[in-house]
Amino acid sequence: MANEPLKPLTVKSFGKDFAWGVAIAAAQNEGAYNEGGRGLSIWDAYARRQGTIRGGGKPFVACDFYHRYKEDLLLTKALGFNSFRFSISWSRVLPDGSGRPNKDGLRYYHDVIDECLRLGLEPFVTIYHWDLPLALQKEGGWTSFKMMRWFPRFVTLCAEEFGDKVKNWIVLNEPAAFTALGYMLGRHAPGLTGLDNFFPAVHNAVLAQSQGGRILRDLVPNARIGTTFSCSEVVPYTNRTEDVQAAARVDILLNRLFVEPALGKGYPSESFRLIERLELYNKSWKYTERMPFQFDYIGLQNYFPVVVRFNRLIPMVQASEVKPYYRRVPRTAMGWEINGDGLANILRRFWKYGAVKEIMVTENGAAFKDAVVGGRVRDEERIAFFKEYLRAVQKVREEGVNVTGYFVWTLTDNFEWSEGYKARFGLVYLDHATQLRTIKDSGYWFRDFLSPA
């Protein structure tokens, strides 16, 4: 972006119907893990295992959003946002995953939704944001074809309970991330590894995403149904054929594996015999005709581009990442490259599928080493990050890409999965010992940006 004349970034250019939101997730924010009849999730169990979470943090209290949702929704409103994205904890509404619903859990989400509506915040509800009920993992979790019974039950319950108040739905959060990290690399809950787990989890998640869409379509009048995809522009390290081909393989896994079946294109079939492997490893390989669903919008979640090169030692993809650190590019506290062009290119690329009518950026944000000094958090780097990435969105909109919303990840510093509480992504600083919330300068920046005088 650096070489182009920069147009001024203005909220007006996004139009008055643009959804400006913050995004959170149940497992990362709610806490209250054993209150109100909630059952355990895979993250409660995984975090208890030695060495799984940096710093040993547990999601048991998190931001205490369960008790403090009113304060946090008010903060969201005060910072100028008009939309609020949150997820439903499956084990709070169905403690065993599939049996009897928990009235207290349902009541809680009614309260959160009612409070959103009272404040004029449009609720965007994510059905599944990674916190599978532990009871279901004991029967195989995402690797089990029983998911085709469990997941519809959960979606149906959500649709029937909340469908008259909630119109914006997101079926899955980043299936590529939770299947790869949780069922192949063992770096997220439930901590499983290997292709035997990965491929069945992929296929069941692909079927669940469209099935969830169909259930919402049937049960919720006037619903706007979306689902989210993690995505990163994949750039070959050199233009040598082996690097270019390695980048194409990584691109399949990072960007194409879940969206293409939903769009009716089937699984990406070139390179490394992906389909054959899916079939081979999948006892439950069937129902491929059920993979497509016409989503009203797709949610793209982008943080950084990746640069890859050929590496024959890595099974299957034969590629490895050239980390930002080695490339000496600007990066966040998590070592992620800061590059708004990556977001612009990803938006253009998904738009080119043609079948996509509307895109929302359902997550974008950055972690930096924040500190409260004299009651203030001066996070200039985060402000610069948002300016750069928002300019990218503004630019592609001018080119005709129909981006209709942007959600900041995230409102308050929260439980960042295996990074624990060390990674701070919030617009609001959270003192984890006292639960005190301090609006960062980036939060004030959004307030001023979204509500120009």
Ligand code: FCB
């Ligand atoms: C995304 C997740 C979200 C959060 C951000 C930083 O991959 O969907 O929950 O952890 O990354």
